[in-house]
Amino acid sequence: MNSGKSIMNTSVVSADTQMKAAGKKFQVTGISNGLVSGLTYGIYSTLVVVASGYNPLVSAAGILAAPFVASGLNDLFAGIWLLFYNAKQGRLRELGRTLKTKPGKMLVIGFLLGGPIANGAYLVGLALAGAYAIPISATCSLFGALFAWIFLKQRPTKRVVLGMVMCVAGAIVINFVKPEGAPNFTLGIICALIAAVAWGLEGVFSSFGGAMIDTDVAVNLRELISGLFALLIVVPLIGGGIKLLGGTLSAPSPMLWLAIAGMSAAISFVSWYKANSMVGCAVGMSLNVTYAFWGVLFSVMFLGQALTPTIVIGSIVIVLGAIVVTMNPLDLFRKGDA
Amino acid sequence: MLLPSRMAVLNHMFDKDEVDVKSVMAALKDDYGNEKQFNEKMYLDHLMALEANGLAEMSSYDLNENGDLVMKYRITDDGKSTVEKYVDKRYRVA
Numbered sequence: 550m551n552s553g554k555s556i557m558n559t560s561v562v563s564a565d566t567q568m569k570a571a572g573k574k575f576q577v578t579g580i581s582n583g584l585v586s587g588l589t590y591g592i593y594s595t596l597v598v599v600a601s602g603y604n605p606l607v608s609a610a611g612i613l614a615a616p617f618v619a620s621g622l623n624d625l626f627a628g629i630w631l632l633f634y635n636a637k638q639g640r641l642r643e644l645g646r647t648l649k650t651k652p653g654k655m656l657v658i659g660f661l662l663g664g665p666i667a668n669g670a671y672l673v674g675l676a677l678a679g680a681y682a683i684p685i686s687a688t689c690s691l692f693g694a695l696f697a698w699i700f701l702k703q704r705p706t707k708r709v710v711l712g713m714v715m716c717v718a719g720a721i722v723i724n725f726v727k728p729e730g731a732p733n734f735t736l737g738i739i740c741a742l743i744a745a746v747a748w749g750l751e752g753v754f755s756s757f758g759g760a761m762i763d764t765d766v767a768v769n770l771r772e773l774i775s776g777l778f779a780l781l782i783v784v785p786l787i788g789g790g791i792k793l794l795g796g797t798l799s800a801p802s803p804m805l806w807l808a809i810a811g812m813s814a815a816i817s818f819v820s821w822y823k824a825n826s827m828v829g830c831a832v833g834m835s836l837n838v839t840y841a842f843w844g845v846l847f848s849v850m851f852l853g854q855a856l857t858p859t860i861v862i863g864s865i866v867i868v869l870g871a872i873v874v875t876m877n878p879l880d881l882f883r884k885g886d887a
Numbered sequence: 888m889l890l891p892s893r894m895a896v897l898n899h900m901f902d903k904d905e906v907d908v909k910s911v912m913a914a915l916k917d918d919y920g921n922e923k924q925f926n927e928k929m930y931l932d933h934l935m936a937l938e939a940n941g942l943a944e945m946s947s948y949d950l951n952e953n954g955d956l957v958m959k960y961r962i963t964d965d966g967k968s969t970v971e972k973y974v975d976k977r978y979r980v981a
Contacts, residue, residue: 761969763933
C-alpha cells in the first residue's frame with residue numbers, strides 16, 4: 550500500500566525515464582548490430598579467401614567455377630546455421646508461412662537479385678577488373694538510398710548522403726591500385742555496377758510488405774535460396790563446375806573454413822537486417838560498409854596483405870563516413886541531455 | 888496455414904485503437920500459443936520492429952502496477968495500407 554502510493558507520486562517521471570532508456574537501448578542495439586554486421590562480414594570475406602586457397606578450389610580452371618562453388622557452399626552453410634538458430638528460437642514454421650505470403654514472394658525475388666545475380670556479377674567483376682570492382686560494388690548503398698528515395702519515398706538527409714559518399718570515397722581510396730593487365734576491364738566494371746544495382750534493388754524488394762516479415766526468418770530464406778540456386782543451377786552451367794563441387798565437398802580443409810565463413814556470414818546478415826529494421830536502411834547499410842575496413846585489417850593480419858598509406862587512409866575515411874551517417878558529430882560537443 | 892507471426896501482429900492491430908504486447912499475445916494465443924516463439928520478448932520485438940518500419944507507432948506508455956514499463960502501439964496509415972495491399976483477404980480482421 551505504501552509502496553503503491555510512492556509509485557503514484559513518481560510514476561510519470563519514472564515512466565519517462567524508463568521510456569527514454571528503452572528508446573536509447575533500441576538505438577544502441579541497432580547501431581551495435583550494424584557494426585557487428587560489418588565486422589563479421591569482414592571475417593566472412595577473409596575466410597572465403599582462406600578457403601579458396603586450398604585445393605581443389607585454388608587450382609580450379611576458369612574464372613567462374615571456384616568463386617561460385619565457394620560462395621554457394623558458404624551461403625548454404627550460412628542457411629544451415631540459421632536453421633539451427635531459428636529452430637532454437639522455435640521459429641522454423643515461420644519459413645514456410647513466410648513463403649506463402651505476397652511479401653515473402655517479393656523477398657525471394659530480392660534474394661535472387663542480391664544472392665546469385667549480384668554475387669555472381671561481383672565475382673566476375675573481381676576476376677575481370679581486379680580490385681577496382683570492390684569500390685564500384687560499394688556504391689550499392691548509394692543505389693539503395695536512391696531506389697528507396699524513388700520507390701519508397703524515403704528521403705535521405707544531407708548528412709546521411711554526405712556520410713554515404715564518404716564511405717564510398719573511402720572504399721575507392723582503399724582499392725586505388727592500378728589494374729595489372731586486366732583483359733576485360735570495362736566489362737568487369739560493368740559487372741560490378743550490375744552487382745551494385747542488384748544489391749540496391751534487393752533492398753527495395755525487401756520493402757514491399759517485407760517490414761511485416763521477421764528479419765531472422767527472411768535472412769534464413771535468403772541464404773538457403775541463394776546457396777541452393779548457386780549450387781544447383783549456376784554451378785552445373787559452368788564448365789567443370791560439378792566436378793569442382795564434388796572435389797570440394799570431399800576436401801576437409803576448405804569445407805571447414807567455408808563452414809566457419811558461413812557462420813560469420815549468418816551472424817553478419819542477421820545483425821544487418823536487424824540494424825536496418827531498428828535504425829533504418831541507410832544507417833544499417835552504411836555501418837555494414839565498414840566491412841571494407843575489417844576485411845583489409847584481417848587481410849593485413851592473417852593473409853600477408855601489405856599495409857599501405859591508401860589502405861590506412863581509406864579505412865579511416867570509411868569509419869568516419871559511417872559515423873557521420875549514424876549521428877551528428879556536433880552532438881558530441883553539446884553538453885546536457887537531448 | 889497461419890500468417891507469419893509479425894504479419895499476424897500487424898494484422899491484429901488493423902481495427903484496434905491501441906494494443907500492448909500482452910493484449911496482442913492474448914488475442915493470438917489460440918493460434919500461436921503453443922509455439923516456442925510465443926513469448927513476450929519476441930512479440931515486443933515484433934511491435935518495435937513494426938514501429939521502426941513506420942507501420943505502427945507508439946501511442947502512449949506508462950508503468951503498470953508492478954512498476955514495469957508498458958508501451959502501447961497503434962497501427963499507422965502506412966501500416967493499414969500495407970495490410971490492405973499485402974495481407975491475404977481471408978486472414979484480415981476487418
